[in-house]
Amino acid sequence: xxxxxxxTVENNPGVLTRVAGLFSRRGFNIDSLAVxxxxxxxxxxxxxxxxxxxxxxxxxxxxxxxxxxxIKISDIxxxxxxxxxxxxxxxxxxxxxxxxxxxxxxxFRARIVDVGPxxxxxxxxxxxxxxxxxxxxxxxxxxxxLVRTGKxxxxxxxxxxxxxxxxxxxxxx
Amino acid sequence: xxxxxxxxxxxxxxxxxxxxIFGYPGGAILPVYDALNNTSIKHVLVRHExxxxxxxxGYARVTGKVGVCMATSxxxxxxxxTGIANAYMDxxxxxxxxxxxxxxxxxxxxxxxxxxxxxxxxxxxxxxxVKEPEQLPAIVKKAFHxxxxxxxxxxxxxxxxxxxxxxxxxxxxKTIELSGYKPTYKGHTSMVQQAARLIMKAERPVIYAxxxxxxxxxxxxxxxxxxxxxxxxxxxxxxxxxxxxxxxxCLGMLGLHGTRYANQAVTECDCLIAVGAxxxxxxxxxxxxxxxxxxxxxxxxxxxxxxKNLRIHLPIVGDVKNVLRAIQPLLEIKDNxxxxxxxxxxxxxxxxxxxxxGLLKPQFILEKLNxxxxxxxxxxxxxxxxxxxxxxxxxxxxxxxxxxxxGLGAMGFCxxxxxxxxxxxxxxxxxxxxxDGGFQMTMQELGTAAEQLLNLKIFIxxxxxxxxxxxxxxxxxxxxxxxxxxxFNPDFAELAKIYGMEGHTVxxxxxxxxxxxxxxxxxxxxxxxxxxxxxxxxxxxILSGSTISEAID
Numbered sequence: 001x002x003x004x005x006x007x008t009v010e011n012n013p014g015v016l017t018r019v020a021g022l023f024s025r026r027g028f029n030i031d032s033l034a035v036x037x038x039x040x041x042x043x044x045x046x047x048x049x050x051x052x053x054x055x056x057x058x059x060x061x062x063x064x065x066x067x068x069x070x071i072k073i074s075d076i077x078x079x080x081x082x083x084x085x086x087x088x089x090x091x092x093x094x095x096x097x098x099x100x101x102x103x104x105x106x107x108f109r110a111r112i113v114d115v116g117p118x119x120x121x122x123x124x125x126x127x128x129x130x131x132x133x134x135x136x137x138x139x140x141x142x143x144x145x146l147v148r149t150g151k152x153x154x155x156x157x158x159x160x161x162x163x164x165x166x167x168x169x170x171x172x173x
Numbered sequence: 174x175x176x177x178x179x180x181x182x183x184x185x186x187x188x189x190x191x192x193x194i195f196g197y198p199g200g201a202i203l204p205v206y207d208a209l210n211n212t213s214i215k216h217v218l219v220r221h222e223x224x225x226x227x228x229x230x231g232y233a234r235v236t237g238k239v240g241v242c243m244a245t246s247x248x249x250x251x252x253x254x255t256g257i258a259n260a261y262m263d264x265x266x267x268x269x270x271x272x273x274x275x276x277x278x279x280x281x282x283x284x285x286x287x288x289x290x291x292x293x294x295x296x297x298x299x300x301x302x303v304k305e306p307e308q309l310p311a312i313v314k315k316a317f318h319x320x321x322x323x324x325x326x327x328x329x330x331x332x333x334x335x336x337x338x339x340x341x342x343x344x345x346x347k348t349i350e351l352s353g354y355k356p357t358y359k360g361h362t363s364m365v366q367q368a369a370r371l372i373m374k375a376e377r378p379v380i381y382a383x384x385x386x387x388x389x390x391x392x393x394x395x396x397x398x399x400x401x402x403x404x405x406x407x408x409x410x411x412x413x414x415x416x417x418x419x420x421x422x423c424l425g426m427l428g429l430h431g432t433r434y435a436n437q438a439v440t441e442c443d444c445l446i447a448v449g450a451x452x453x454x455x456x457x458x459x460x461x462x463x464x465x466x467x468x469x470x471x472x473x474x475x476x477x478x479x480x481k482n483l484r485i486h487l488p489i490v491g492d493v494k495n496v497l498r499a500i501q502p503l504l505e506i507k508d509n510x511x512x513x514x515x516x517x518x519x520x521x522x523x524x525x526x527x528x529x530x531g532l533l534k535p536q537f538i539l540e541k542l543n544x545x546x547x548x549x550x551x552x553x554x555x556x557x558x559x560x561x562x563x564x565x566x567x568x569x570x571x572x573x574x575x576x577x578x579x580g581l582g583a584m585g586f587c588x589x590x591x592x593x594x595x596x597x598x599x600x601x602x603x604x605x606x607x608x609d610g611g612f613q614m615t616m617q618e619l620g621t622a623a624e625q626l627l628n629l630k631i632f633i634x635x636x637x638x639x640x641x642x643x644x645x646x647x648x649x650x651x652x653x654x655x656x657x658x659x660x661f662n663p664d665f666a667e668l669a670k671i672y673g674m675e676g677h678t679v680x681x682x683x684x685x686x687x688x689x690x691x692x693x694x695x696x697x698x699x700x701x702x703x704x705x706x707x708x709x710x711x712x713x714x715i716l717s718g719s720t721i722s723e724a725i726d
Contacts, residue, residue, distance in 0.1 A: 021294055062477035071352050
């Protein structure tokens with residue numbers, strides 16, 4: 001099944017290679033990996049989406065936890081969490097088709113961020129279902145280019161899936 | 174006063190209590206060598222960098238201290254790799270220092286440049302490329318801390334030449350911050366209690382002990398546990414010496430070439446207590462047939478080992494010594510008489526055996542050696558048939574007395590590791606058991622041994638073959654022997670003499686028995702070239718796909 005891992009790491013050079021290396025060694029293809037600094041500049045947070053057998057993902061998570069630069073890792077797949085992804089889509093848009101495209105953009109609460117002679121560039125954020133839906137709706141017009149940031153995720157409510165200042169904690173269920 | 178980073182590195186090593194470095198100089202590491210001019214740390218010049226890593230490994234295994242090795246950039250660093258991987262697989266604490274081209278040249282394919290931190294990523298516990306001169310002291314302190322604590326392992330420090338030559342104000346930090354590294358030493362209280370209950374309920378317990386016992390110094394606790402609950406103890410290759418080999422409860426090694434009685438006891442037990450072992454595929458064989466009727470308790474400091482290969486009923490993450498100490502007061506004395514009797518029967522029913530047919534048998538050599546060797550003697554083996562025979566036939570009284578390349582199974586480990594072992598324990602006899610194949614992989618280290626005036630007793634079990642390869646080809650490839658014969662071997666006894674050592678060749682049991690006492694008492698190194706039966710196989714053996722109870726003899 002698909003797992004969503006929230007990983008906080010020390011913001012050191014090479015940390016991405018170390019983390020990615022563990023997945024590739026076990027033959028995992030990472031579906032998406034998003035990484036960026038947290039409110040603490042010395043700490044980065046990764047959201048990793050990976051497909052794999054529960055037991056094996058759990059073992060990889062334990063091995064990730066062993067990396068010196070990894071502060072905390074949580075498999076939040078089975079918890080309530082919000083996730084978002086930002087996608088930019090450059091779609092073919094003849095003047096005759098523009099109105100229809102802009103209507104779709106409205107429906108999905110997306111935004112047009114650039115207009116070219118024959119194209120519109122659309123920015124959309126949302127969860128996976130929404131992104132898939134807008135991509136499907138725009139496909140008939142001709143998608144010229146599509147780029148996505150990768151998913152980021154956060155637990156709902158008061159629970160934290162990451163501690164950015166304090167010590168490592170066993171949280172791999 | 175400002176000093177160079179290279180000098181600071183040497184000061185750091187002194188602060189960490191390093192007494193010996195195994196290394197080989199070269200361009201990029203020369204600033205550090207220059208700084209060794211003014212220190213009490215001894216530098217042992219090996220003959221190949223692989224030897225430096227294995228020697229540091231052997232030194233660490235016998236002393237329990239962090240082994241240190243050093244090499245230059247590029248080929249110096251790549252030559253260390255087998256030794257680093259070996260230390261990683263067997264959890265040996267080691268700090269590896271490599272020279273690197275100047276930071277301005279890093280990443281440009283400069284002369285003798287390799288990305289050694291990239292290359293060693295999966296075979297080190299952690300590694301560092303020192304980019305800022307001021308970082309060095311803290312990095313060294315972290316490296317030693319990481320190498321020696323938790324589940325030990327090698328840590329590499331890559332030091333660019335310009336950084337090594339930079340000047341810094343030297344202060345060795347008292348504390349370090351590693352927010353992502355907090356090993357668990359204490360077992361979870363409720364898990365410990367549950368384990369004690371499970372152990373008390375068991376009627377047929379078996380203890381399965383691994384290298385973690387040696388690392389955490391838990392041999393006395395293991396002995397106490399076994400005697401309290403009358404549980405037979407089997408051990409892994411790495412666990413050899415952790416439980417007294419002559420103890421009536423000792424079952425010897427389990428697994429692919431383990432004793433049949435150990436494997437049978439594991440198959441019949443109702444509670445398997447795994448301590449500091451990792452259910453390696455060479456131990457478990459077919460997973461479904463391993464301890465099928467047992468509740469399994471697994472104690473290990475590394476949470477990633479628990480449940481990796483096998484379903485565990487009761488996991489305890491913690492330092493083995495700590496956990497055993499916590500469990501002990503919760504136990505009562507048990508005699509398990511029927512089970513202990515059953516195990517004694519198994520020992521009688523399935524003894525280790527070999528046939529005597531006039532040829533010189535490797536098992537015979539080891540039996541004789543076992544009778545005559547000092548109890549405190551350290552035995553170092555290489556990898557292959559001789560390694561398994563040594564593990565089966567030699568008995569050890571204490572941990573850190575049997576050194577072998579377990580996880581990686583690296584031929585060539587033995588001779589340099591023996592050099593490190595003897596330098597680490599100069600008062601103990603060091604006996605080398607090695608094949609003619611593995612000997613020739615790193616025999617250049619005879620030079621190091623001679624230079625350091627070491628006294629090693631080197632038994633080459635010479636069958637003119639890569640015996641284990643030949644055995645595998647016999648069983649799995651229809652006896653098609655491809656490249657299993659060493660058609661040319663030098664005269665090893667003569668080779669000994671060239672290096673200023675004693676050399677003997679023995680071809681019969683009588684010759685061996687005659688020569689053995691004088692050889693062991695000799696004040697110099699001796700090579701005993703033993704011409705053994707070339708067709709002898711390691712038995713028992715569990716064929717691929719079988720369970721551990723289905724060994725063949």
